[in-house]
Amino acid sequence: MSLWSRIFGSASFVEKSLDAITRTGDAMFFTNQEKAQYKLDLLKAFEPFKLVQRCIVLLFTIPYIILHSMVIVGCMHGLEWAPIGEMINEAFGYPVLTAVGLYLTGGVWPKKS
Template identity: 40%
Template sequence: MSVWTGIKSLFSSDNVIEKVSSGIDAVWYTDQEKAGNFQWLLKLYEPYKIAQRLLAVIFCVPYALAFLITFVASFFISVQAQMALLSGDIATIVGIVVAFYFGGGAVEGVIKKIKSRVDNG
């Protein structure tokens, strides 16, 4: 009986040493593990990006087109009713969608900047 087998038999299970070594390995967070976790995070982020783009296309493009048509029509006719519609509830919705679309990137940028300041001292 070798020393290794004796140590294994000292513990009731052969997996104890493997579990201890994997636990010790888990203490250090390597760059490879960070990259793997970041890839996993990107997969979770995909539905959010699709929702952002879909909402932007559904609301912002027609709003911009209606605003452009109203602007052009303002040279020929009175557009008070159209301006009231464009500055009402639809403007609030489009503002929220634009904040949702650009806000994610802005928040990420702020977080990265703060994190880099903390890491650099």
């Protein structure tokens, strides 16, 4: 083995090292196409959680709609149920808004860097 091959290694070692450096440099910077593919892969990873999000949305929205329907029917029959409607909004308004917002926007908000 010559002095140069001892210092710099064999040709295959040098080639492997250069390939590793090139891959590392390439992985440090995202092109627009790589960013788009990353986003698609991320949305694909969120698919199992969509079922859970649907259950959460249904858990809050079904009682919300039923209770408001009862208030509307009661008001149509001359009952004074408007304060009950306000209580329903206070109790269910933000949870329903949050659940629906999470379901509709899950995975599409930009990531803060």
